Amino acid sequence: xxLACETCPVRDSAACSVLNExxxxxxxxxxxxRILERGEMLxxxxxxxxxxxxxxxxxxxxxxxxxxxxxxxxxxxHPSGFVGELFAPFAHHDVTALTQSKLCTFARVDIDRAxxxxxxxxxxxxxxxxxxxxxxxxxxELTGHADAEAxxxxxxxxxxxxxxxxPCHLASHFDLPLTRGEIGNMLGLTIETVSRKMGxxxxxxxxxxxxxxxxxxxxxxxxxxxxxxxAY
Amino acid sequence: xxLACETCPVRDSAACSVLNExxxxxxxxxxxxRILERGEMLxxxxxxxxxxxxxxxxxxxxxxxxxxxxxxxxxxxHPSGFVGELFAPFAHHDVTALTQSKLCTFARVDIDRAxxxxxxxxxxxxxxxxxxxxxxxxxxELTGHADAEAxxxxxxxxxxxxxxxxPCHLASHFDLPLTRGEIGNMLGLTIETVSRKMGxxxxxxxxxxxxxxxxxxxxxxxxxxxxxxxAY
DNA sequence: CGCATACTTGACGTCATTCAAACCGTGTGG
DNA sequence: CCACACGGTTTGAATGACGTCAAGTATGCG
Numbered sequence: 071x072x073l074a075c076e077t078c079p080v081r082d083s084a085a086c087s088v089l090n091e092x093x094x095x096x097x098x099x100x101x102x103x104r105i106l107e108r109g110e111m112l113x114x115x116x117x118x119x120x121x122x123x124x125x126x127x128x129x130x131x132x133x134x135x136x137x138x139x140x141x142x143x144x145x146x147x148h149p150s151g152f153v154g155e156l157f158a159p160f161a162h163h164d165v166t167a168l169t170q171s172k173l174c175t176f177a178r179v180d181i182d183r184a185x186x187x188x189x190x191x192x193x194x195x196x197x198x199x200x201x202x203x204x205x206x207x208x209x210x211e212l213t214g215h216a217d218a219e220a221x222x223x224x225x226x227x228x229x230x231x232x233x234x235x236x237p238c239h240l241a242s243h244f245d246l247p248l249t250r251g252e253i254g255n256m257l258g259l260t261i262e263t264v265s266r267k268m269g270x271x272x273x274x275x276x277x278x279x280x281x282x283x284x285x286x287x288x289x290x291x292x293x294x295x296x297x298x299x300x301a302y
Numbered sequence: 303x304x305l306a307c308e309t310c311p312v313r314d315s316a317a318c319s320v321l322n323e324x325x326x327x328x329x330x331x332x333x334x335x336r337i338l339e340r341g342e343m344l345x346x347x348x349x350x351x352x353x354x355x356x357x358x359x360x361x362x363x364x365x366x367x368x369x370x371x372x373x374x375x376x377x378x379x380h381p382s383g384f385v386g387e388l389f390a391p392f393a394h395h396d397v398t399a400l401t402q403s404k405l406c407t408f409a410r411v412d413i414d415r416a417x418x419x420x421x422x423x424x425x426x427x428x429x430x431x432x433x434x435x436x437x438x439x440x441x442x443e444l445t446g447h448a449d450a451e452a453x454x455x456x457x458x459x460x461x462x463x464x465x466x467x468x469p470c471h472l473a474s475h476f477d478l479p480l481t482r483g484e485i486g487n488m489l490g491l492t493i494e495t496v497s498r499k500m501g502x503x504x505x506x507x508x509x510x511x512x513x514x515x516x517x518x519x520x521x522x523x524x525x526x527x528x529x530x531x532x533a534y
Numbered sequence: 535c536g537c538a539t540a541c542t543t544g545a546c547g548t549c550a551t552t553c554a555a556a557c558c559g560t561g562t563g564g
Numbered sequence: 565c566c567a568c569a570c571g572g573t574t575t576g577a578a579t580g581a582c583g584t585c586a587a588g589t590a591t592g593c594g
Contacts, residue, residue, distance in 0.1 A: 495551075514558090514573070
């Protein structure tokens, strides 16, 4: 399948946006678009020729599975995000679609060559890697000391921010991109605890549940307080 | 203070090792060496003109402090490691010396310019960022589902690996680089739990405590088993 | 309609935290 | 030299938050 950068929804925000049109088309010639349905994996831990990809639309999770078969979600990837380990000999984690997702995939050698030819691309990927690092550390902070309620409140707050179109405003209605089990795997909690605390957040008047996945933000300030993070 | 790259112990492993001698000297002209004593901070969260640095010797911690004043250690930095956020407008975390440490510091604008002039440097920093990301995610895996004993066993195992000279062998005698409190802050445990589990690991015959900081590895395989990680 | 999947709710057990006190090595001053 | 204070550590007992086990309730799909 050929790439259609001209109509790409993330052409101004993805890593490739730092390239000029000519450079971008050259890179695009090496890439392929790919659609993943929910649950389909881009690659699994241990794959030795894993591709790299920019997410065009949808959402991905990066996760590890421990020896008892418990999944641990390490990161969520939103459109314009980049996944793939450029230097490791094999993939360390699984990457799976959370919803139907459109990706722009590249063989690693092609990305490797591209960052040598286009220094700006290396810089853009460096920036993204540092942002991913910050996100991972944010999750560490969250799961480190906070109790279950604060973890859940913070996660819902983040989802509300991610679901919003404007960067400094929260969406008041949105769907959780994760199942209860996935939320639990991400926050180090069980499915039951997530469900219970969700109920408590609703009783407290911070949110309202609309069906299984839907959330309505009733009191964003309260949610922020319960999350234990500073209000601005 | 002038840099003496010729005698630098990490000149072959740090990010700057990808530069040729001439390039390296040019970069060195912009840098300054700095010594930090234990407890001294390189920069604090919120600093808006934080430097970047390569660690030459010693050890650093990267940590965040939540609103109740609890510290959370997010990462440890070993010699040849690089710290500093190149793109964020201000530092998100504290960076503090764990032992007397020697650093090679650079103003951010100088690093910024260097990665434009020397693409190989951008590539090297990208590689390091991805490794840091992997380390952060490893810590997430550890603190996500494992119980206190497994977390501690895994951390001690990692320290034994880091203290060893050869990469695939464990040191049998070494000192913990962290206090009990710092270990707790890193693993999301209290000081008392760390102390108790340390005693249990000793009773189980996995390790022996030699004074406050010293550890002797009695049964590395047992330690590995208790950590819940696969044996190779 | 019936089964599957996800979610909710309750009762109970367990592990880590909390609070409290004692311990140890080190440095300081009388 | 000893008394003392101090930081880091160890240990004990009681509490509580989350996990486990087990039903029970939607929601959706063949």
